[in-house]
Amino acid sequence: MSNRAPGEQPLKLMIVDDSNIIRRRIxxxxxxxxxxxxxxASNGREAVELFRRTRPDVVTMDLTMPEMDGVECVEQLVAxxxxxxxxxxxxxxxxxxxxxxxxxxxxGFLCKPFTDRQLNDALAELLSEA
Amino acid sequence: MLKEAEIRTFVRGVTxxxxxxxxxxxxxxxxYIVMDGKPGAYDYTGIIGISGAREGIVYFxxxxxxxxxxxxxxxxxxxxxxxxxxxxxxVANTISGNARRDxxxxxxxxxxxxxxxxxxxxxxxxxxxxxxxxxxxxHSAKLVVCLE
Numbered sequence: 001m002s003n004r005a006p007g008e009q010p011l012k013l014m015i016v017d018d019s020n021i022i023r024r025r026i027x028x029x030x031x032x033x034x035x036x037x038x039x040x041a042s043n044g045r046e047a048v049e050l051f052r053r054t055r056p057d058v059v060t061m062d063l064t065m066p067e068m069d070g071v072e073c074v075e076q077l078v079a080x081x082x083x084x085x086x087x088x089x090x091x092x093x094x095x096x097x098x099x100x101x102x103x104x105x106x107x108g109f110l111c112k113p114f115t116d117r118q119l120n121d122a123l124a125e126l127l128s129e130a
Numbered sequence: 131m132l133k134e135a136e137i138r139t140f141v142r143g144v145t146x147x148x149x150x151x152x153x154x155x156x157x158x159x160x161x162y163i164v165m166d167g168k169p170g171a172y173d174y175t176g177i178i179g180i181s182g183a184r185e186g187i188v189y190f191x192x193x194x195x196x197x198x199x200x201x202x203x204x205x206x207x208x209x210x211x212x213x214x215x216x217x218x219x220x221v222a223n224t225i226s227g228n229a230r231r232d233x234x235x236x237x238x239x240x241x242x243x244x245x246x247x248x249x250x251x252x253x254x255x256x257x258x259x260x261x262x263x264x265x266x267x268x269h270s271a272k273l274v275v276c277l278e
Contacts (some may be wrong), residue, residue, distance in 0.1 A: 018241065019216050019219070019223075020212070020213060020216050021201070021204070021206055021217055021220060022220060023211060024208075025205075025206070025208065028205060030203075051244050054229045061192045064227065064239060064241055065241065066222060066241050077175075089229065091223055091226070091227025091228055092230050092235075092239075093226075093227060093228045093229075093230050093231035094230040094231055094233075094234055094235045094237075096234070096235040097230065097235050100235075106256065111228070112223055112224045112227070112228075113146070113147050113150040113151045114141060115150055115153075129230040
């Protein structure tokens with residue numbers, strides 16, 4: 001029986017990005033002990049399918065992707081689980097895009113390119129909402 | 131036609147990319163104009179289509195040696211051709227996406243198209259392009275901006 005406090009329960013992380021390098025980078029660089037990667041998807045459609053199967057608690061989400069873009073995907077994931085925490089990780093640096101992603105249900109925004117520290121700070125801030 | 135301030139947006143994008151991704155600054159040479167529709171390409175080219183507020187393309191092109199070292203600086207051990215192509219597309223995507231900070235959300239960018247080992251296939255939609263030379267470590271690359 002675990003004696004962890006409820007706030008310390010492991011959380012499942014799904015990584016969504018059309019770049020294999022970025023998917024691997026996020027998996028390798030994230031140092032949050034509570035996060036366990038349960039899968040990665042390369043477009044929005046794959047992400048929705050993977051989300052249904054793995055039920056992640058936390059998602060990192062690219063925006064510019066083939067098949068289904070990240071904004072539409074955010075909306076579909078939130079419809080499946082309103083409590084999912086979504087960190088958008090995108091190169092689209094204009095404020096309007098960040099605001100739109102937040103309005104559709106994302107919880108945070110990290111602009112590419114990013115350092116390991118910026119990634120972990122953004123994930124830690126996201127989890128503070130959990 | 132691009133204004134001087136718009137060129138600076140892309141220059142900033144290049145320097146920010148290398149500083150942040152590799153912790154090693156790149157130096158950028160003086161941008162110049164190519165009028166013959168042939169700005170040239172290295173081994174690998176990541177091309178982003180631009181639509182909406184502006185129309186044209188932005189591409190990042192680099193030799194394999196530079197991209198391999200760039201991958202290694204990013205702690206990526208897989209330097210296969212697939213990952214090199216992924217990287218060159220991602221660099222183009224990131225610099226183009228960052229430009230929306232100045233150009234706004236109606237500067238719509240496509241997913242990357244990658245051309246490898248065939249520089250002749252890299253063409254521009256207009257004859258006039260701006261070329262931003264990039265030097266990083268011992269390597270040379272360039273960002274080409276061709277916008278109506």
